[in-house]
Amino acid sequence: MKTTPSRRSFLKLAAACTAPAFGSLAFAAPQTQQKFDKVADVIVIGSGFAGLAAALEAKEKGASVMLLEKMPAYGGNSAINGGAFAVAGSPLQEKEGIKDSPELMLQDMIKSGRGLSHVDLLKNIVYGTRPAFDFTVKYGVKYKPFVQHFGGHSVPRIMQTVESTGGGITRPLVEAAKNLGVDMHLGCAVTDLVLNDEGRVIGVKVLERHDYRKENSGVPQVYGARKGVVAATGGFSQNVAFRMQQDPTLGPNLESTNHPGATGEVLQNMLAIGALPIQLDQIQLGPWSSPDERGFGLVSQFNTIAGFPKGIMVDKRTGKRFVNELADRKARSDAILKQLDENGKPVYPICFTDSVGVKQAQTLKNGLKYGVIKKFNTLGELADAYGIPKEALIKQVEEFNAYVREGKDKQFDRPLALAIEIKKAPFYAARVWPKVHYCMGGVGITKNAEVLNVRTQKPIPGLYAAGEVTGGTHGASRLGGCAIADGLVTGRVAGDAVVANTPVNLE
Amino acid sequence: MKTTPSRRSFLKLAAACTAPAFGSLAFAAPQTQQKFDKVADVIVIGSGFAGLAAALEAKEKGASVMLLEKMPAYGGNSAINGGAFAVAGSPLQEKEGIKDSPELMLQDMIKSGRGLSHVDLLKNIVYGTRPAFDFTVKYGVKYKPFVQHFGGHSVPRIMQTVESTGGGITRPLVEAAKNLGVDMHLGCAVTDLVLNDEGRVIGVKVLERHDYRKENSGVPQVYGARKGVVAATGGFSQNVAFRMQQDPTLGPNLESTNHPGATGEVLQNMLAIGALPIQLDQIQLGPWSSPDERGFGLVSQFNTIAGFPKGIMVDKRTGKRFVNELADRKARSDAILKQLDENGKPVYPICFTDSVGVKQAQTLKNGLKYGVIKKFNTLGELADAYGIPKEALIKQVEEFNAYVREGKDKQFDRPLALAIEIKKAPFYAARVWPKVHYCMGGVGITKNAEVLNVRTQKPIPGLYAAGEVTGGTHGASRLGGCAIADGLVTGRVAGDAVVANTPVNLE
Structure with a gap:
């Protein structure tokens, strides 16, 4: 039996969820009468590895891009990560005679995932690591002159920034985004996703000049995205209540390695409009x-x-x-x-x-x-x-x-x-x-970073996700160095995919 | 930071989701103008252990109750289960001198849950097993005259129906529900939940005379529930695509012990209106x-x-x-x-x-x-x-x-x-x-069987859930005999709670 409603009927359902943005009367009116304070082709939420990669990729392809970061500084949790990037087939591996390949990295990641990883998503990543590495080098990221061997990898394949932090990647990418003309917003918290009456995600409600320490602080604005919204908002390791719902052992007595902004509101937003949740209870401790x-x-x-x-x-x-x-x-x-x-x-x-x-x-x-x-x-x-x-x-x-x-x-x-x-x-x-470190679970995506609907398991139009906010890629355990790999590769995929999407007229 | 919208703003969001039931113009009109084909105090979805217990409990307390079963026969997956019921402190244990207690059963269940079980929900269940056992005996269920010892239980505490099937419980409960005047619907598939403009669940869209083998077959109807809707719709062991999203190892080559109706649409429905997903990847194989x-x-x-x-x-x-x-x-x-x-x-x-x-x-x-x-x-x-x-x-x-x-x-x-x-x-x-047998994961509930919202982790007004469709209770592994315990106990809790809810006027 299949009582799941047809795609068409889901779209109507999702459409309904624009209500909070515009009040209930808006439902009688076509979405083109909705007022946006600002419109771009692409809205990217989050300025970590995934968000920056998506914004740069979309901008390189000619789209106008808005990048929204809720915290008072760019980089998100990525900026404080260790800057270790698993690359299958790096120039330094070649130089040092280390035999590696995307397929070998894939096998390592599958093993670590303990049967729970989605192999199609992993393949995306392993084959994308070398191009993503070159992408960072192009934007001025500097790596240490030696390859490291992290746990669970069968060969040394970790490239690490000279700064020993992810900031060594996010800072140059932020600079590049500014230089290329990405419309950058700091202290801009997304409170809701906005959908049109066909169920397509067409924008976001935000609070500008938001102080993350003060609930609901800031100035409400509504931004439109002609081609789509990319959620690159990371995990929820710092949301103790939510992580305990998924894994009750991860109580307040366990610290987290994450920055205070890793609280998962946009993940919850996506789930609330019907995104497919995958393996939310798979939460990694750093050993x-x-x-x-x-x-x-x-x-x-x-x-x-x-x-x-x-x-x-x-x-x-x-x-x-x-x-x-x-x-x-x-x-x-x-x-x-x-x-x-x-x-x-x-x-x-x-x-x-x-x-x-x-x-x-x-x-x-x-x-x-x-x-x-x-x-x-x-x-x-x-x-x-x-x-x-x-x-x-x-x-x-x-x-x-x-x-x-x-x-x-x-x-x-x-x-x-x-x-x-x-x-x-x-x-x-x-x-x-150990400390709470990484959320393997998140929303389900296609290989093109399209967010899947929980009822139809088909893409929610206009909604993309990349990096830690997605689920299923790493299964039960992510290998070290693979957060940067995941963020950069899926971010670039999302940036490509959203630019290729048919635009909606929001003016 | 907390960008999660206030409860009020969530309610508006949920409100929006009535759209599919009534078309977008309905949003401008108060919900009291919505037309229901039929109205009861309580709508229970599913006729397994949990659904029947909820319906009987609510009916005993004086509510008018509609019970909706999508399949052509009552009993759901419960009817084909083995009829084994873990009871902490049964009369037969007393007679045979087996020392047992709810606390001992709790410890067994916690151990099996491997840290993932929600202990408050487990407590609900273990203390409810003896009253639930008496409840079934009151309605004529017959048990074998010996206590069995199932895996993971530290003492023999399994009571089994004389029929060796759950049908030995569901059949007498169905008879009782009919005799008490529960409005019973067979072949009635729920396609959507209906919410009012305050975000409260007030009814369901259904297809009457539905044939589960034919997608979208049947006659559309809309039923209202003044006090609330109880989802008691079981797991999704037979939904291969959905279970593989959660656990890719559970492919089509693995059989399931479940009846063909165990496909999880109402679970997906609840998730699509923002119910909290918990541990959906914890799926049990019967050994x-x-x-x-x-x-x-x-x-x-x-x-x-x-x-x-x-x-x-x-x-x-x-x-x-x-x-x-x-x-x-x-x-x-x-x-x-x-x-x-x-x-x-x-x-x-x-x-x-x-x-x-x-x-x-x-x-x-x-x-x-x-x-x-x-x-x-x-x-x-x-x-x-x-x-x-x-x-x-x-x-x-x-x-x-x-x-x-x-x-x-x-x-x-x-x-x-x-x-x-x-x-x-x-x-x-x-x-x-082994075969795919039971979904430990599902929607998050309170101890009163209220379904939690993913954004606020507070109850979604008017929506209750019981039995296998709920998540977090059993963690990583449910013990044998505890499906009946869970279904009957949480079903009775849900029946009590929904009757105590303030009614809305739907006429």
């Missing part, structure tokens, strides 16, 4: 963060660049490793979250490496300064400082060093391509505990 | 079904009542057990789905017991008749028939029998309360492979 600092912090990067690939992580009660330090994020977070004492309290694991291992760790200096990374002259001192059984720790290090020499991790089968023997003092260590 | 028959079949019950609690399940390649046969459904299904050959093809495990173990297995006779259960004079014959290494199988049985004598399963720590030594010929066996 590399520290209980000793707030947010993403300095330790996260210390661990991804040094502690995990060039060191080991141990249970402080036993001095022993308990997980493959380069397993995917879910496997590592799940393992760390099991490190509890008899009262269920966290026993923070210790991750450490030696003076060779930390060479590329840019956050080391500040980490030491703020006391979240500690320096020790011997492994014995390190053991004493954290209360680790000394002999057991030294034995574990010797065992691991032997695995490195033999090229085979007999404990956890970790890839040892970048591993080193941990032996050259001083040693550097940090305490580890 | 006890057989690849040798369609649907729920005869083997499922053979296994739950005999094969699993009184026998063992083995890998045919080794003759060895590979999972606790009384683990929860997810643990068992996950373990079975890993039984693949080198080409990734299923190697169907064999579940068997002896002539004592099958005594209560009512489906044995038909199972033998249709060849889906097989009978053997010796374990050797059984091994030969399935190609199991004979000596290994006999050794496994001897080992297991020793565990039974010692009262401790040293292989998988299975509770052995109901276990017997497998030794008295003849032996009975079946091949096993």
Whole structure:
């Protein structure tokens, strides 16, 4: 049986939802009588990787573009991410003789997704990473001159910005957008989507001069989009109530690495007009963060660049490793979250490496300064400082060093391509505990970034989405470096697709 | 920041969504001018456990009730379920000296939910099981005179209808509803929810004389509900496209135990007007079904009542057990789905017991008749028939029998309360492979069965939901016997709550 109404009847339903923008009498009038304060071909919501890529792509293709950012600064959560970008087939991989391909990256991502990932969406991304990488280089993004190996990837394929943050990407892209004439709005919060009487998304209601700390602050405006609206608004890791509905374990006691704006209102808006929700309960914890600092912090990067690939992580009660330090994020977070004492309290694991291992760790200096990374002259001192059984720790290090020499991790089968023997003092260590990091779930999209309708599973006309606000791509666990890959690639796809859409007359 | 619109503005949004029912001009007119073909205090959608319980509860409290069933027979998927009802504190438990309590059942359900279950909703259910059991007895439901022990429950607490089907509950409840004067509609498919201009759900659009095999067949009608609408429409296990959006592994090659009507349109309807989706990707496979028959079949019950609690399940390649046969459904299904050959093809495990173990297995006779259960004079014959290494199988049985004598399963720590030594010929066996069985996810509800809004996480006025269409209760895995518990308890809660709602004037 199929009681799902026909497409036509859904369109009428969606049409109805323009009401909040114009009041109920507007329904009797054709949408062309609706008044917009401003109109562009394309409206992009959000100024992270996905939003900037979409805006630039659309602008490059000749569209007039409005970009709306609710926070007081551009870049969204992307600006504070670690700037690590998984690229399958980068120039540096070629130079270093690392054999990689989109297909190999696809297999890594499928494995991490644990059966829940939508392979067609993943394919989009892996084949788009090299072009997206070139796109960023074209706009002046600078990468470090070495390739990194992140957990769950079968080869080193991480390019990282020289700044070690996503801001190293968002800043040049913001500049480029300004230079190209994208109409940029800061402090502009979208409160509603506006649909015409055929159910097509034709604009947004916003609050200009909005202060994100003050509910409903700002000046109401209504903006029209002739070709469509691209939602690139990221995840909801900072919306504790909403994330707890999806996963009750992610309560207020768990910190998030995200910026305070990661609260998901536009996602909820899209769902409220009938967008297909996919896997909203798949919420990722970052396994590399520290209980000793707030947010993403300095330790996260210390661990991804040094502690995990060039060191080991141990249970402080036993001095022993308990997980493959380069397993995917879910496997590592799940393992760390099991490190509890008899009262269920966290026993923070210790991750450490030696003076060779930390060479590329840019956050080391500040980490030491703020006391979240500690320096020790011997492994014995390190053991004493954290209360680790000394002999057991030294034995574990010797065992691991032997695995490195033999090229085979007999404990956890970790890839040892970048591993080193941990032996050259001083040693550097940090305490580890996961934080809420990324929402794999979101709205369902097509390969062309069109948002799907929950009843028909066909595109909602005029509505596109890209990046973290979309769902299903990464399944149960996103690999490190794949947020930038996803954001940039799907953003560019959305920008292309919305420009190709037939415009509606809004004047 | 909170750009989520105020409640008031949401209400206007929802209000807009009445459009499909009445055309856009209706928006300028007050809802009291809308025409309903028929009006009742309460409309219940669905005639399974939840729908019938809601309808009876509301009717008992004096409301006029319309019950709408889209299929050509009452009972929905409930009618073909196994009729097993987990009751914490049943008279038979008391009689048999089984110590049980709602709190113990709560702990079992929390464990099975793997952190994803909403404990407040679970509490509702466990404390409601005994009253709901009494409610069914009052309406003439008959249960078998013994308590069963299902996987994941720490004590035997399953009451099963004498018919061994949920029909043993739905049939008496349908009769009671008719006798009490519930306005019963068969072949009546709900296509849309109708909201008034304050965003309250006040009715439904339906197709009467609908044939579920013919899209859009039937006569359009619009029915009003003064107090509210209760959605009790079950899961979407038979909607392959939708379930694959949520979990791409559940493709068309996996069968479902459900009736053909389990396709989720009303769930999608609720989501399209802004209901909160919760954990839609948590979809349960039944671990006890057989690849040798369609649907729920005869083997499922053979296994739950005999094969699993009184026998063992083995890998045919080794003759060895590979999972606790009384683990929860997810643990068992996950373990079975890993039984693949080198080409990734299923190697169907064999579940068997002896002539004592099958005594209560009512489906044995038909199972033998249709060849889906097989009978053997010796374990050797059984091994030969399935190609199991004979000596290994006999050794496994001897080992297991020793565990039974010692009262401790040293292989998988299975509770052995109901276990017997497998030794008295003849032996009975079946091949096993999971089928899509139950949707843990659905719309979010309050403890009063009010459906939550995705933007505000407050109730959508006039809209209630009960049973499988709701989400979050069971988290990652529902325990056996808890579908009836959930359906009956939340159905009764919804019936109570909707009757207590302030009526709107629809005449």
